[in-house]
Amino acid sequence: MRSLPTRRIVAALAAGVLLTAMPAAAQVSYRLGGAVAAEFGVAVDGAIPVAAADLTVRLDGEVGAGFFPDAVFVAEAKARYDAAAPEPFGARLGRAYATVYLGPVDLTVGNQVVAWGSVDAVNPVDVLNPRDMTDPVADPADQRLPTPLVRATVHGQEGVTVDLVLVPVFVPSTLPGARWQGAAVMPDLPPGVTVVGVLDPVTAVPAFEVANMQFGGRVTLDLEVGGGADASVMAYRGFRHLPTVTAELEPTGVPGQFLLRPRLGYDRVTVLGTDFSVVLGSYVLRGEAAYTFSADPGGTDPAVGNDAFAAVLGAETNLAGGPFVTLQVAYQRTAPDAGKAPDESLTTVLAAKFEQGQRLGLDVAWLHDWLDGGGAVRPRLTYAFADGLTGTAGATVLYGPAGSMYGAWKDNSELRLGLEFAF
Known part of the structure; x- marks a missing residue:
């Protein structure tokens, strides 16, 4: 749950952005919506991993009198009661931001999710948002957590877009x-030393100060290659x-x-990366x-993480009369x-999405690590009972x-099993 001071910072910054775009006679329109959901799960060992009820309330709005708005805003709050969790009740601020359109610049301030990159399984360049890793094999898109940030997107000439984030x-x-x-993995112990217990961990989180501010930029160029x-x-x-x-x-x-x-x-890191897509x-x-550069490139300090490299290549297509298929390596x-030896993985992800009419859908994903022989299979069935009412049934099979x-x-x-009503 986000602390009260941080929520106040987010609210103040977002309100300031809105005020800059709101003349005295500005028109404001908004829509209130959300979702109520329930989810229950059972594992093969008999454990109950989830028995939860969720409530999401969302406010979307626009400011401006023209066809295109001068600004938009979003405020989202989430509450969850999970009887299977150590702390059953939790509430947090979701997306809560305001965007002002200033000619070629879109300025957004508040609690946001900014997803950089082109692929959707392993995302080496998607580094801005933290993740909810409580369930580490959940859909990566559902793991991103909104975080307070300032974002300026500049739409330049000749198909160039610059995205700057603080x-x-x-x-x-x-x-997890x-x-x-x-x-727990025991460290190498000197002779005559015996470990008789494990204490609670000490966590050192970077403090809220100027020296610890994070920042990044991404430049995108649209190309006339293939179909785009x-x-x-x-x-x-x-x-x-x-x-x-x-x-x-x-x-x-x-x-x-x-x-x-x-x-x-x-660890403090510097990440340099690239991504592309072509039709x-x-x-x-x-x-x-x-490539992620750490403060310990030689691997001599066990308290600091090491350099890392990741690369992904994928293809997707809609088979005629069949599913939408994605393959990534x-x-x-x-x-x-x-x-010591490096930590390596070579993984493939194969996913297929089937749709039968407007109500029934089936998603199947298979992940396999070719270096250690482990993997996961995840089928998921969805059915729309009525407008806004959707049921789901899914499984996760882990092997190795x-x-x-x-x-x-x-x-x-x-x-x-899950049931959700969106309103």
């Missing part, structure tokens, strides 16, 4: 739930949203016996690549600590050999 407040990603966390294309380059200076975990030994007062204290730190006949090709490599990430999660394979 993130004044660091918001970390939500860590206990069911997804493996056993675009290419982008980006740069980002900020922090990783997932922590680097280390551990320290604390004495107990008994010779040779120590307690283990995990420490979670968020070739009935196919769309997409790709991304990014992703390679990821994290540089090792000194004297011992020692693989998905293999370690096999007992978390689950079935979920």
Whole structure:
């Protein structure tokens, strides 16, 4: 849940942007909507991963008297009660921002989601927003969390668009739930040292100060290639949203016996990347690549994360009379600590979307890591009972050999049922 001071900052900045675009005789129109949803799940080991009710309230509005608005605003609040969670009730601010159209510049201030990149499974250049990793195998698009930021989008000549972002407040990603966390890994211990317990972790989150402001930019060029294309380059200076975990030994007062204290730190990084998309006949090709520079390129400091590289190439098409199909291949490599092997993965994601009339839909996704043999299969069925009323039934099947990430999660394979009414 976002703290009260941060909510006040977001509200004040968004209100200031709106006031700059609101002359005395401005017309304001708005729409109030939202959704009520319920979700229940059961895992193969008998656990109940979710038993939740959700409420989302959203206000959308426009300012201006012409055909095109001078400004738009969005305010969204979410509340959730999940009987299966350690803390059942939670409420948070969702998207809450205002956009003013100043000629070729769109200025947006507030709690936003800014999704950079072209692909939708592994996104190396999508680094601005933290993620809700409570369920690490959830749809990546649903994991993005809004965060306070200032965004200026400049629409230039000759198909050039410049996107500039300032993130004044660091918001970390939500860590995976206990069911997804493996056993604690013990550090190398000197002779005669015994660990007799594990203490609560200490988390060091970057403070709200000028030196810790994050910023980035992306330049996109529209190209007359094939049926249409675009290419982008980006740069980002900020922090990783997932922590680097280390551990320290604390004495107990008994010779040779120590307690283990995990420490979670968020590394400052610089990310340089590129992405593209191009239409070739009935196919769309997409790709991304990014290199993350850390403060420990040699891997000599275990408290600091290492450099990383990721690249993705994908294609999608609508088969005649059949499903919409997407295939993506992703390679990821994290540089090792000194004297150790790098962490690598080579993953394919194959997804198909079937639609039968206006009511019934089926999505199937298969992810497989070719280096460790693990993966996941996710079928999901949706049915529109009436206008605004949608039911879902989905499963997540996790597999893999011992020692693989998905293999370690096999007992978390689950079935979920949901019902949502949008108003």
